[in-house]
Amino acid sequence: MSANSRLTIAAHALAWIGLYQRQGHEVATSEKIAASANTNPVVIRRLLGELRRAGLVESRRGAGAGWSLARELGSITLLDVYEAVEAGPLFAMHRTTPDQGCVVGHGIQPAMRGIYQDIEETLRHKLARVTLEKVLRDVLAAPRQPL
Template structure:
């Protein structure tokens, strides 16, 4: 099973847009962002659409079309980005009901749900404490 990279790609795109804007370039295209992420622009457009619904970016159509940040990075947490691009729970239970006659089948869901709830609370807490400005500082420090 592969790990999900949607949060990482979304953070990458948003931080890249900030650097792009700081350079005086203003509006960013999905093609430009995709070049940095090294993915298809369609992937970026879909992700940016979700970020737009969450109020994190704005878009302009027609001549000069592209994307801009809706807020300063200091005021955007990774939790907001996560909630925009990961609408479902971090972990899921069985797709089919386990055998309720089996002692494990009967108790696995409540046992695992307690663990999952704790893990998700820790994850959300850390994401809420981290802004995209923090991510940008760490990106720039990595150079």
């Protein structure tokens, strides 16, 4: 089972756009953001589309096309980003109903549902406490590794 990187890539894109704008640029292209994240620009455009629908970024078409922040980094939390790019619950139940005649099959989903709700509540609480401003500060403070 592979880990989902959508939240990380979306946070990367927002922090990158924020820094780019602070350096005096109005808009950022998905190609430049993708180069920083070392991914395909299509991946970045899809995520930015979701962030736009959530009101976190704006896009400009035509001459000078690109992406800009719709809000300051200090007013965007990781929970805002998570809710914009992560569809559905963090954990899922079985794809098919377990054997209800089995004691474990009958009780596993209610038991796990309660555990998952607690985990999701904790995750949301922690993500709500971290702004993208803090993420960018931590990025800029991180020691650079030699290539």
